[in-house]
Amino acid sequence: MDNNNALPLVILAEQFAKLPGIGMKSAERLAYHVMQMSEGEVRDFADALMNAHQKVHTCAVCQNLTENRLCPICSDPRRDGSTVCVVESPKDISAFERTREYKGVYHVLHGLISPMDNVMPDQLKIKELLTRLDGSVEEVIMATNPTVEGEATAMYISKLIKPLGVKVTRLAFGLPVGGILEYADEVTLYKALENRNEI
Amino acid sequence: MDNNNALPLVILAEQFAKLPGIGMKSAERLAYHVMQMSEGEVRDFADALMNAHQKVHTCAVCQNLTENRLCPICSDPRRDGSTVCVVESPKDISAFERTREYKGVYHVLHGLISPMDNVMPDQLKIKELLTRLDGSVEEVIMATNPTVEGEATAMYISKLIKPLGVKVTRLAFGLPVGGILEYADEVTLYKALENRNEI
Numbered sequence: 486m487d488n489n490n491a492l493p494l495v496i497l498a499e500q501f502a503k504l505p506g507i508g509m510k511s512a513e514r515l516a517y518h519v520m521q522m523s524e525g526e527v528r529d530f531a532d533a534l535m536n537a538h539q540k541v542h543t544c545a546v547c548q549n550l551t552e553n554r555l556c557p558i559c560s561d562p563r564r565d566g567s568t569v570c571v572v573e574s575p576k577d578i579s580a581f582e583r584t585r586e587y588k589g590v591y592h593v594l595h596g597l598i599s600p601m602d603n604v605m606p607d608q609l610k611i612k613e614l615l616t617r618l619d620g621s622v623e624e625v626i627m628a629t630n631p632t633v634e635g636e637a638t639a640m641y642i643s644k645l646i647k648p649l650g651v652k653v654t655r656l657a658f659g660l661p662v663g664g665i666l667e668y669a670d671e672v673t674l675y676k677a678l679e680n681r682n683e684i
Numbered sequence: 685m686d687n688n689n690a691l692p693l694v695i696l697a698e699q700f701a702k703l704p705g706i707g708m709k710s711a712e713r714l715a716y717h718v719m720q721m722s723e724g725e726v727r728d729f730a731d732a733l734m735n736a737h738q739k740v741h742t743c744a745v746c747q748n749l750t751e752n753r754l755c756p757i758c759s760d761p762r763r764d765g766s767t768v769c770v771v772e773s774p775k776d777i778s779a780f781e782r783t784r785e786y787k788g789v790y791h792v793l794h795g796l797i798s799p800m801d802n803v804m805p806d807q808l809k810i811k812e813l814l815t816r817l818d819g820s821v822e823e824v825i826m827a828t829n830p831t832v833e834g835e836a837t838a839m840y841i842s843k844l845i846k847p848l849g850v851k852v853t854r855l856a857f858g859l860p861v862g863g864i865l866e867y868a869d870e871v872t873l874y875k876a877l878e879n880r881n882e883i
Contacts, residue, residue, distance in 0.1 A: 491751045492751060494736050505713065506714075514705070516736060520737065524738075529699065533695050535726060536695070537718055538719065538723060541692050541693050541719060551690050552690045
């Protein structure tokens with residue numbers, strides 16, 4: 486924004502521009518939009534920001550985000566604590582829960598090992614995962630994304646867990662259901678072929 | 685977001701999703717990003733929202749956004765008050781100021797006439813423009829966008845101003861500088877041909 490604009494508006498646009506995926510042009514548009522909101526709407530937005538940051542923290546067991554000491558999944562006695570699904574972020578839990586099939590519990594790493602981005606194993610919630618493997622856990626499912634970082638993280642953690650005598654599994658890779666073979670990339674198709682099942 | 689996520693986070697995502705151009709998926713990503721910001725950063729963001737809304741208001745003369753009674757342009761004695769450039773929004777002023785050529789003043793309509801969107805002339809700052817035409821203004825430049833609404837608004841206002849004996853002009857339309865003729869649309873090319881100048 487140019488200096489002919491009001492300073493508080495420039496500051497707000499700069500705040501929006503700090504968010505991921507929002508450039509300076511979009512940030513300016515959002516700042517102008519805030520000017521057109523009512524006083525109450527803006528206050529609700531500001532309160533939502535502070536509330537989310539102050540009231541939400543990680544679950545003492547699985548590191549998912551929650552308002553309480555334990556997240557709704559860890560505090561649900563119907564969930565099977567012997568299977569732990571390891572994911573990168575809380576968003577991934579939502580995806581698994583939508584399947585309505587998984588009855589085990591989760592563990593959120595809050596990131597993936599990525600030396601390029603300066604993310605080392607000790608910055609992830611790996612220690613917290615290992616302390617959970619006290620004998621009650623029978624299987625750990627590595628459910629990180631099928632990317633270089635996701636694979637590397639799954640391999641790193643599985644090497645730590647296997648000596649403890651816990652079964653470690655990885656999500657299956659193959660053709661997406663409803664997908665078209667012609668449009669599948671080579672690696673996916675190779676994985677689908679390699680992991681073929683007898684019918 | 686699913687109900688296994690913390691409520692304040694869901695509320696924050698809903699606030700982000702209310703902003704223009706931000707869908708629910710992006711809003712969730714932004715809400716998660718806020719969780720990773722420091723307490724101070726979140727407070728700065730919340731303060732910027734409230735400050736922009738509370739401290740910024742419209743200039744008493746040109747309706748541009750400002751912190752003071754008059755905007756920096758209206759309070760600058762070096763600007764030529766006899767030429768008023770009428771624009772849709774404060775963003776457009778930034779664009780004109782970047783040219784560093786225009787020395788006159790502005791008038792912000794805060795919208796365009798658009799019966800489809802229920803925006804009628806009396807919702808725009810047209811009355812405020814007419815009260816400025818007290819004899820000191822010699823030329824009004826209609827600088828609304830070359831869209832249906834922009835054209836209609838320019839026509840509507842020019843019909844109100846002309847009887848007052850003030851010269852009304854419209855921005856020139858033609859090929860954009862550096863543009864390629866082959867890619868110009870028919871209307872632009874027609875305008876460029878119609879408004880051709882002798883060299």
